[in-house]
Amino acid sequence: MERKRPSRFLGGLTAAILLLLTLWFGLVPAPEEQRSTYILATATTGGTFYPVGVAIATLSKQVLEPREGVSLAAISSAGSEENLRLLRSGEAGFAILQGLYGAWAWRGSGRLEAQAPFTELRSVTALWPNVEHFLIRAELAEQGSLSDLASTPGLRFSIGARYSGTEGSNRFLLEALGLDPDRDFELVYQGYGASADAFQNQRIDGMNTPAGVPVAAVTRALAAAGDQARLLSVSASERALIDARIPGLWRPYTIAAGTYPGQQEPVQTIAQVNFLAATASVPEEHVYQLLVMLYEHLDFLQAFHAATRAMTLPSATDGLPVPLHPGAVRFYREQGLELPDALIPSPREVDDGPLD
Structure with a gap:
């Protein structure tokens, strides 16, 4: 080769x-x-x-x-x-x-x-920590945690470019929460910039872009969406489900308030x-x-x-x-x-x- x-x-x-x-x-x-x-x-x-x-x-x-x-x-x-x-x-x-x-x-x-x-x-x-940034439309964020991903059947979700590390880690996380990405979502395979564009143009309802803070794609998506988008937290029970699969790999991470446009409160997420x-x-x-x-x-x-x-x-x-x-x-x-x-x-x- x-x-x-x-x-x-x-x-x-x-x-x-x-x-x-x-x-x-x-x-x-x-x-x-x-x-x-x-x-x-x-x-x-x-x-x-x-x-x-x-x-x-x-x-x-x-x-x-x-x-x-x-x-x-x-x-x-x-x-x-x-x-x-x-x-x-x-x-x-x-x-x-x-x-x-x-x-x-x-x-x-x-x-x-x-x-x-x-x-x-x-x-x-x-x-550096690869921080999970689960972002969905505000009207779909009833609890403000990953549990909201299961509340909307057929959620249009960007899982990452096909065969990428982002796709692999997103599938791992969603499956740990008891979700079947292929069954429970309308999957879109896009990189970070394309996902931000699709979210801004309302072609998708959610995305996750794990990366070091701050993530340019998340900044762009939130700047355009204003209060119509929300970063999801990861609850203690959700983290326990993820940790049970590979203990100690993902750790708690706080995205400080003000890191992204319109983000007035800290977001408790996880990072590998x-x-x-x-x-x-x-x-x-x-x-x-x-x-x-x-x-x-x-x-x-x-x-x-x-x-x-x-x-x-x-x-x-x-x-x-x-x-x-x-x-x-x-x-x-x-x-x-x-x-x-x-x-x-x-x-x-x-x-x-x-x-x-």
């Missing part, structure tokens, strides 16, 4: 970040012949995975490559499902994934049940983690040095994209669905983080003895 080539947009964005980094750090890339580069799979250029992946990759070229001779090269992709295929095949060494897809891959379940469990998958760091993943074959030292770089220069990433402002060292392992890479274990232990047993890889991969 031919490897994806970075788009012209990627080239332009990379060049812009390279210039900014050169000004920021006063560094220049190492000569071509000295580079050892891993592919970092992201998602489509219109989402958050892609620009954050480009920023991480370009940071690696400016900071990590001169120091360690290691860098990442970001490519666009169809998202989590394709990224897992690229990791399995060895075409990519790193990828940004939804937590749900990491859990499915590790278990060989859900939309990935036809595949063997991906036992070589490893977590590197949590990135988006995380940086690698394969077990990546050397421990490379992952360790990548994390040193990321957390030494977190201010650059946070200045580049708002989603990464949620990244902190204390929350770096929150909600991770698969064991950590040995290089990540070493880094977090050095930083004094307590790691749950579920995140520790096999003893053959990492020394579980006391630290010096």
